[in-house]
Amino acid sequence: MIRRFGLAGLALCLPALMGASGSGMGHLRVINLVDGAPQISVEMCAENSGECRSLDIPADGLTETLDLAPAVYRFSVTHADGTTEPFSYGIAPDHEYGLAIYGLSSAKDKSTLFARAKRFLGGLEVRAVNGFRVSHRMVTMAPGKADEPASLRMANFSVGTVALQAGMETGEGTRAIGTAAYAGISGPLRTTDASGAIDVKPDGSDLVVAETPLELPGGSSTMIYASGMTDGEVRLVIDQRVADKASPN
Amino acid sequence: MSGDSDTKLGPVRVWALAAGGMVGGGIYIALGVVIAVAAQWAWLSFVISGVIAVISAWSYARLSNKYGKSGGAFEFLEDMDRRKLAGSLSWLLIVGYTLTISVYAYAFGHYVAYALAGGEWMIRALAILIGFGLIGLNLLGVGKMTSVEVVIVTGNLAILVVLAVWGLSQWDGLQLVSGIEPRAPWASIVGAAAIFVSYEGFQLLTYEYDQIANPQKTFVPVLVSSAIFVVFVYVAVALGATMLAGALTVVEQKEIALSVAAKNAAGTAGLVAMTIAAAFATAAAINSTLYSTAKLAERIANDGMLPSWFDHENRFGVPDRPVVLIGIMATFLAIIGSLSSLVEAASLVFLVTFMVVNIIAWREMDDWRWIPAIAVVLSFIVGLVLIARLAVNAPVPLALLAALSVFVFVARPMILARVHTEGGE
Structure with a gap:
């Protein structure tokens, strides 16, 4: 009897919990x-x-x-x-x-x-x-409004690397995005700079192992994925979203 | 003691202080931790740990009435003539409270820094500011401000309830697994283990038993009803905030999850309201926990179970050395610790403490003994799960806690035999 009530309760509860979604x-x-x-x-x-x-x-x-x-x-x-x-x-x-x-x-x-x-x-x-x-x-990936700062994060999926640190070079100096171990994510860095040069280094080192220029529309949400390494090269894959337009960079 | 604590605390104030002691800091940082573990069953985690908390509140209140004095678990064990266990448990409790204060300082730093768009350095600076600021206030004798606390608690609860209702009014079940992997229902037990510290605050009231008006009549219903209310608040906030932010956002931004939810609901106004609530709630929780822990340390030092160095008051009647030592240690932990480690280490300490109190209730009570027995069994299961979780995922904090426990239970009597205490153990 208890088992029957339990199953009935679960059957009633689950649709409520996982109920119909918005449009x-x-x-x-x-x-x-x-x-x-x-x-x-x-x-x-x-x-x-x-x-x-x-x-x-x-x-x-x-x-x-x-x-x-x-x-x-x-x-x-x-x-x-x-x-x-x-x-x-x-x-x-x-x-x-x-x-x-x-x-x-x-x-x-x-x-x-x-x-x-x-x-x-x-x-x-x-x-x-x-x-x-x-x-x-x-x-x-949650882009904000165009008049808000852009947001940058770095994800380290570079197999076999030590932790990686990412930074953004602008005309006014370098700003740290953060450090991430393998499969980790660092940041976010929120910035009003319209563009910059991203560089990635092993944590605690000055050796740049990957870099790329980047445009930063206001309110954009950008994830910099670090990949590769088994062939000796770290590569950067960029996913950037903006509020009203979301397309691969 | 100072301020308005000369007058007895009526049931409404006791209820507000008990509820506020629990909600004060817990929910602000526990939500992301529990969703990461239990996914869509996070609400059930709050129910499971809530059942243990409600029964423990009942046991604490009944035992306080039985022994008729302030002091909580320490006093219960002393009256049972278990002085060694009382001493060891009280040391462990002080560790637990220190971890709890560090969690609150951590939450304060993150919530305020997020609103000010600050980075890591601002977070640390704010944690130091609140830690040292409240050490200073306590040393000046304004550590216990029950009227102020009641106002803060009421405002805090009101904002959390508004957030929960707002979120629940936009119910969409998929938000519970938005961007995360759905998990099996029994993951809720792991979640309950991880965030148990969210319920510890009510027991601070057992240290104020002497200050409560007509406790024999009111303490049990007031403490139990406040714990039940908090279970409902936690479940509602867990579901409501997730509706507003989505599960993955709550996990990714667990240090500031409620601010993100409030911002999604009401923009900048929501962010400002939640930041103010979080800042005042965590500050009040730090203040009352620091005050009570220092008083506890002074009391057990007075009983010869801590070195007599702790039994010292400044000219404002404040146990200054415990305040400074515990405050600095907690602030340091808030700066260097990770959220999950702090929360879970504190959870383990309080699970053990509550289990001990429920065992006492089971042994000492003449009726309703099956109620604390349920809590003992649940605490044991949840505690084992937490130890397994820490062993697999965070062995270093677990090893430190284990070493600390060995120190407390084995080395403590030897240390006390060598240093000056008030009368010895």
Whole structure:
């Protein structure tokens, strides 16, 4: 009897918790930062409708902004050396997201027991729990109004590097974005500068390992992804969103 | 003591101080931590830890009535003639309160710096400012300002309730998993373990038992109802703030999650209101916790369970040495510690303390003994989960806590035997 009531309660509770969404669309870009894979294929299916789509993303590339019906989506990623375990993310209306797929294509894909325990007990913030296996991380990209400062962050998905520090050189000097260990994110740096030169160095070093110029529209939200390294080169992939226009840089 | 504490505290003020002691700093920093662990079940984490807290409030209040004096767990154990355990637990409690103060200072720095668009240095400077500022105020004898605290608590609760209602009015279940991976319901137990410190504040009232009007009649219902109310507030804020900001934003910006939610709801006005609420609430929580912890240290030093160096008052009647030492240690931790480590280390200390108090209630009470028994079992399970979580994800803070516990329970009697105490143990 208790079990029956419990199941009935759960059945009533879940739709209420995960209830119907607003009318807006969610906006997603998927970024391929997998080292050693010339291309990845991402399959994503809405769990409520079963509707699926496949994406082929070249190395260090990112998709156009996908306008998605709000739902929980189930993803699987096929890369040069295998397919990841499926994983899910919620896509809510009127939110902008970036989904980074990162890791080393040749690393063992199977999750260890310790990695599973660490993930269960550690929660969403525990990254890289199983060496450099191909993994994923969602970030929010929330551009502000055009008269607000631009926001910059740096994500370190460069396999095998020490922590990386990023800065922005402007005419008035260098401003630190922050330091991030592998699979970590630093920043944000909020700035009213219209442009600058981004440089990335190993933490505590003056050696610039990657750099790129960057335009910074007012209110824009920019994520600088550091990738690569196994071939000896750190590369920067830029995802920038502005309030009324969101397109790859 | 100074200020308006010469008059007895009526039930409304006791209720407000108990609720405010809990809400004071906890929810401002716990939300992002618990969503990162329990995802869409964060609200259930608050319910699970809330059940332990409500029962513990009941046990604390009934035991205070039974023994009829201020002092909380320390006094209960002393009256049971368990002086060694009382001494060890009180040392552990002082560690827990110091960690709690550091969490509040950390939250103060982040919330105020965010509103002022400040960076890391401003955060640290603000944490130092509030830490040292409140040490100074306490030394001047204005550490206990119950009337001011009641006003701050009321304003703080009002703003949090408005935020929660605003968010809940825009209900969209997908916001609970916006940008994050949905998790299984039992993740809520891990979440409950991580943020248990959010409920610790009510027990400060047991240190003020002597100041409460007609406690035999009012203390149990007032303390229990305030704890139940706070459980509802936490659940409502957890759901409401997530509706306004989205789950991933709350996790990514966990240090200032409620400011982000308030800004999303009402723009700059929302940000300003939440910053003011957070600043006053955390400052008041630091102030009252620092004051009570220093008084506790003085009291146990007076009983010979801390070196007599702690049993010293300045010309304002303030236990100045404990105030300075605890305040500086907490400020230092706020500057160097990470949020999750501070929150979870403090949670473990209070889980242990509450479990001990519920065991005492189970042993000493003549009726309703099954109620504290439930809390003991729940605390044990949640505590084990927290130890496993720390062992896997944060072994260094866990090792430090373990070393500290060994020090408190094993080395403490040896130290006290060698230093000057008031009468010895």
